[in-house]
Amino acid sequence: xxxxxxxxxxxxxxxxxxxxxSASRFGPGARLGERSxxxxxxLSLGAVFAFVLLITLPFANQAFHIDDAIFWDFAxxxxxxxxxxxxxxxxxxxxxxxxxxxxxPPLDQLYMSAVMRVTGSDAELPLHLGFIIFPGITGxxxxxxxxxxxxxxxxxxxxxxxxxxxxxxxxxxxxDLPMTALWMAAAALYIFGVxxxxxxxxxxxxxxxxxxxxxxxxxLALILLLPAYSWLKGRLNWKTGLPLLWPVAxxxxxTLYSLARYxxxxxxxxxxxxxxxxxxxxxxxxxxxxxxxxxSVFPLILAGVFCLRRRRWLILAPVIAAAxxxxxxxxxxxxxxxxxxxxxxVLFLSTGALVVIAIWSEVQVQLVQAFKNRRADTxxxxxxxxxxxxxxxxxxxxxxxxxxxxLPFLAPLILLFFREIEAGIKSASVLTGVSVxxxxxxxxxxxxxxxxxxxxxxxxxxxxxxxxxxxHPEGTVWFVGEWGFRxxxxxxxxxxxxxxxxxxxEGDLVVRVGMMDWPLDSSVTDxxxxxxxxxxxxxxxxxxxxxxxxxxxxxxxxxxLPYTFSGQPVEMLDVYRVGPPA
Numbered sequence: 078x079x080x081x082x083x084x085x086x087x088x089x090x091x092x093x094x095x096x097x098x099s100a101s102r103f104g105p106g107a108r109l110g111e112r113s114x115x116x117x118x119x120l121s122l123g124a125v126f127a128f129v130l131l132i133t134l135p136f137a138n139q140a141f142h143i144d145d146a147i148f149w150d151f152a153x154x155x156x157x158x159x160x161x162x163x164x165x166x167x168x169x170x171x172x173x174x175x176x177x178x179x180x181x182p183p184l185d186q187l188y189m190s191a192v193m194r195v196t197g198s199d200a201e202l203p204l205h206l207g208f209i210i211f212p213g214i215t216g217x218x219x220x221x222x223x224x225x226x227x228x229x230x231x232x233x234x235x236x237x238x239x240x241x242x243x244x245x246x247x248x249x250x251x252x253d254l255p256m257t258a259l260w261m262a263a264a265a266l267y268i269f270g271v272x273x274x275x276x277x278x279x280x281x282x283x284x285x286x287x288x289x290x291x292x293x294x295x296x297l298a299l300i301l302l303l304p305a306y307s308w309l310k311g312r313l314n315w316k317t318g319l320p321l322l323w324p325v326a327x328x329x330x331x332t333l334y335s336l337a338r339y340x341x342x343x344x345x346x347x348x349x350x351x352x353x354x355x356x357x358x359x360x361x362x363x364x365x366x367x368x369x370x371x372x373s374v375f376p377l378i379l380a381g382v383f384c385l386r387r388r389r390w391l392i393l394a395p396v397i398a399a400a401x402x403x404x405x406x407x408x409x410x411x412x413x414x415x416x417x418x419x420x421x422x423v424l425f426l427s428t429g430a431l432v433v434i435a436i437w438s439e440v441q442v443q444l445v446q447a448f449k450n451r452r453a454d455t456x457x458x459x460x461x462x463x464x465x466x467x468x469x470x471x472x473x474x475x476x477x478x479x480x481x482x483x484l485p486f487l488a489p490l491i492l493l494f495f496r497e498i499e500a501g502i503k504s505a506s507v508l509t510g511v512s513v514x515x516x517x518x519x520x521x522x523x524x525x526x527x528x529x530x531x532x533x534x535x536x537x538x539x540x541x542x543x544x545x546x547x548x549h550p551e552g553t554v555w556f557v558g559e560w561g562f563r564x565x566x567x568x569x570x571x572x573x574x575x576x577x578x579x580x581x582x583e584g585d586l587v588v589r590v591g592m593m594d595w596p597l598d599s600s601v602t603d604x605x606x607x608x609x610x611x612x613x614x615x616x617x618x619x620x621x622x623x624x625x626x627x628x629x630x631x632x633x634x635x636x637x638l639p640y641t642f643s644g645q646p647v648e649m650l651d652v653y654r655v656g657p658p659a
Contacts, residue, residue, distance in 0.1 A: 081110035082112045086153075087418050089601045094120060097277045104350060106574040110534060119219065121231045122220065124214070124231060124240075125216040125220055125234055125235070126213060128235055128239075128509040129209065129238065129247075132212070132238060132239070132244050132247055132408060132527075133205070133209050133212060133247050134209075135203055135525055136248040137205045137206055137209075137247075137248075138201055138202050138205070139201060139205060139530075139531050139535070140201060140531075140534040140535050140537065140538040140565070141201060141250070141534070141561040141564050141565075142248075142249060142530065142533070142534035142537075142561045143249060143251065143560050143561070144251050144560070145249055145251060145561060145565035145630055146559075146560060146561055146563055147169075147179075148185055148186050148189060148250050148251060148252065149189070149204075149231070149564065150164055150167075151164065151183075151186040152186040152187075152189035152190045152199075152396070153190075153193075154186075155183070155186055155187055155190040155418065156194065159190070160187075160334070160342075160408075162178055162179045162183060162338075162339070163176045163177060163178045163339065164179075166255045170559065170595060171557070171575050171576035171577075171595035172575060173224075173575055173577075176384065176574070178341070178641050179344065179465075180344050181252050181294075182252075182290065182291045182292060182294060182323060182343070184252070184255065184288060184292040185250075185252035185255050185256075185292055187585070188207075189204060189207075189250060192204055192207035192208075197341070201296055204250055205248065206603070208247075208255075208376075209247075211247070211257075211258040212238065212243070212247040212258070213258075214258035214259070214261070214262055215237070215243065215254065215257060215258040215261055216234055216237075217262075218258065218264070218265045218386070219238075219261060219262035219488055220234045221236045221265045221269070222264065222488060222492065223491075223492060223495070225265075225268060226456055226495075226496065227492060227499060228495075228499055229495050229498075229509075229512055230470070232495070232509075232512045232513065233491055233492065233495045235511075235516045236491050236495075236516050236519055237488060237491050238375055238495075239375075239520035239528075240372065240374065240481050240487060241367075241372045241480060241519075241522050241523045241525075241526040241630075241639065241640070242372045242480040242481060242487060242493075243283070243484065243487065243523070244526065245480065245481075245523070245526050245621075246480075246481050246484060248527060248531070249529065251481070252292050252293050253293065253484055255292045256292035256293025256296055256484075257484040257485055257487075259285055259286075259289035259430045260287045260289045260296050262285045263283075263285040263286035263296075263303070264282075264299070264302070264303065264488075266278050266281050266282035267279060267282035267283075267306065267307075267320070268277075268306055270282055270317075270320075271310055271317055272310075274316075279316065279319075279320045280320055281322065282320050283320025283321060283323030284320075284323050286299045286300075286321070286324040287323040287324045287326070287327035288318070290327055291327060291331070291561060292327050294345055295467075295470070295485055296485075297324065297328065298466060298467060299321075299324060299468065300321055300325060302310070302462070302463055303320075304317070304321060306459050308596065309455040309458060309459050318394060338470060340553070352639050357436075358472070358473065360633070361471075361472050361475075361478055361633075362472050363403075363478075363637075364477060364478025364479075364629075364633040365429070365468065365471060365478045365482075366425075366426055366429030366430050366433065366473050367425045367426055367429060367638055367639065368425075368429070368478050368479065368482075368639050369423075369429035369432060370424065370425035370426060370427070370428030370429035370430075370432070371421070371425040371428075371429075371525050371638060371639040371640060372480040372491075372526070372630065373448075373483065373487060373490060373491075373642075374491065374515055374519050375515060375518035375519045375521075375522055376424050376428040377424075378383070378511070378514060378518060379428055379432060379494065379515075380393075380427065380428040380431050380432070381499055382494055382497050382501070382511070382515075383431055383432050383435040383494075384431070384579060385434060385497055385498070385502070386497065386500060386501045386614075387439075387442075389434075389435050391433070392431065392434055393431065396427050396430050396431055396434070397423060397427045399430075400422070400426040400427045400430070403426070404419040404423050404542065407419065407637070411475065411627070412626055413624070413625050413626065414540070414637075418626070418627055418641050418643075421642075425638060427637070431645070432490070433468070436461050436464060436465070439457065440465075442460055444458075445456055450651075456496075457493070457496065458488055460489040460492050460493050460496075461489070463486065463488075464490055464491040464493065467486035471485075471486075477633045478632070478633045479630070479631050479636060480488060480631070481631065484604070495512070498511060498512060509521075520560065522609055524635045525640070526606055526621050526639075526640055528619075529615070529617070529619050529620060529621045529640070529647075530621060530622070530630070532615055532647055533613075533614070533622055533647055533648060534561050536613040536647055537558075537560065537561045537562035537565055537646050538561060538565045539560075540565075540611055540650050541566045541568070541569050542561070542565065542569065544569070544571075544588070544652075545569070548586060548609065548652055550585075550586045552584040552585040552586065553572055553581070553585045553586075554566075554571040554572065554585070554587075554588065555571070555572050555573075555574040555580075555581050555585060555586065555588070556571050556572070556588040556589075556590075557587070557588065557589045557590065557593070557594055557595060558588070558589070559593045562593065571588075574587060574594055574601075576595045576597055576598070577598060578598065578601070579600050580600060581601055583604075583655055583656060583657045584654070584655065585655040586654055586655070587601070587605055587652075587653045588650060588651070588652050589650070589651050589653070590648065590650050590651075591624065591648055591649035591650065591651075592622065592624055592635060592648060600658075600659075601655070603659060604656040605652055605654070605655060605656070605658065606653060606656055607618055607651060607653055608652050608653060608654045609651075609652045610650070610651050611649070611650040611651075611652070612646040612648075613646055613647040613649075613650075614646055615646075615647050618643055618644060619640060619642060620640060620642065620644040620645070620647070622636070623635070623636060623641070623645060623648075625643065625645040625646075626641045626642075626643035627641055627644050628640050628643070
């Protein structure tokens with residue numbers, strides 16, 4: 078990460094205390110249209126929108142998946158009762174819940190309700206088409222951030238959109254990408270507002286930050302992130318600080334609403350308490366490094382770029398050795414951890430660890446520069462703060478590692494990635510070649526993840542819709558499972574079986590799904606006899622959610638790696654018949 082160009086007009090800025098100088102690459106006075114003609118700007122934005130359509134339209138009819146079903150349930154409720162944040166008589170993970178309070182703020186489901194009203198449909202296609210606006214906002218915001226922090230704005234934007242984490246999130250209805258889109262828009266507006274001393278841009282940034290908080294509570298981190306930028310630029314004052322009252326006031330008002338209606342604070346998570354035990358924290362750190370190394374930029378290029386400068390390749394050997402030792406341990410102690418999976422584990426973990434070490438080491442270099450009263454790269458310091466703030470928050474406060482939790486720190490990661498390329502590769506043609514290769518290979522990985530995700534979601538829908546024709550049930554059909562599987566089974570009139578229920582009668586069918594299961598009452602399980610299994614097969618060995626393959630793209634509960642290769646079925650669904658009472 079280089080220290081900027083002192084020849085850029087306005088680049089040197091003193092910081093509070095007078096000890097730190099800014100080396101902004103393009104200067105805080107840079108305007109949106111300075112660096113390229115308006116036609117080139119329009120063509121670049123057109124390319125961004127075209128790429129957004131490329132990564133979304135082929136998957137626009139994806140079946141509801143993962144937590145889409147919960148957001149859909151709240152959206153249907155909000156059609157009649159906007160802002161109601163509890164579902165009466167709800168069931169989740171086999172438990173009956175008299176009033177299930179949402180663990181997400183209301184913006185996502187309110188927007189989904191609006192799409193339902195406008196289109197007159199609650200089906201997959203119109204909802205997914207309505208949600209294309211969010212990868213669009215993500216792309217435009219990233220484009221202007223990249224214009225501010227790099228020389229390759231278009232390629233940096235395409236790389237972000239091509240990552241498996243962003244591409245897969247673009248095909249769901251969950252709140253992660255809407256929150257990230259608004260987060261990035263707020264950051265871009267605020268940065269340009271500070272650089273241009275624009276009151277209206279700063280006000281718009283504050284309003285957008287408030288909307289981001291209403292889409293996801295993680296966006297409260299903007300209250301720390303945004304003033305860090307104005308402080309680093311020596312412009313933290315009432316004008317740059319006042320817009321931050323928007324997200325604070327918005328969240329405060331929502332908290333008062335929650336207290337008035339539910340006599341409780343907003344609900345942030347499913348389970349009570351937070352595991353800060355050493356083993357739990359270490360497992361989450363490991364999981365986040367694996368997701369970072371596998372579900373962001375294509376790992377070989379990501380690792381290679383962060384080894385370009387300052388002899389960072391010297392840390393490759395110890396990092397790979399440590400990852401290999403851990404992989405060997407898992408290979409010997411876990412049944413579904415073959416050598417091929419172990420090799421991917423080493424690649425992903427080594428890449429994630431290398432990136433973190435490289436950025437952290439550069440932080441130390443820049444801080445030493447600052448304390449010696451020399452020119453420091455404050456753009457880098459800001460991006461590194463953004464990256465580490467969210468990485469630490471996710472590892473310490475969230476329950477497990479998952480690709481979608483990475484979304485808030487992918488933008489600074491990719492901006493730092495391009496700054497590394499631009500500082501480490503002097504040849505323009507080589508730089509362009511590496512950048513294009515990064516986009517192309519990352520796009521292939523993102524497409525593979527998205528295709529596997531599409532097939533898994535469709536498996537549950539197809540099974541629910543064909544179960545009756547294949548098994549001709551005469552009694553009640555019960556099922557055990559969550560996600561889109563629950564949504565489609567309930568749509569067919571089948572009944573959710575809780576872990577304490579003893580309701581199944583002789584002749585009823587019970588369906589259990591491989592990836593989502595819970596123990597049933599022994600009076601039920603003792604009477605079950607298998608009558609059929611449905612194995613969802615795939616022509617591709619690529620797996621992104623599979624217990625047998627140890628792939629856990631949506632959570633390390635299901636597998637250590639974000640994706641692996643395996644010959645195991647995509648999913649197994651077993652059908653049992655209930656026998657007579659013992």
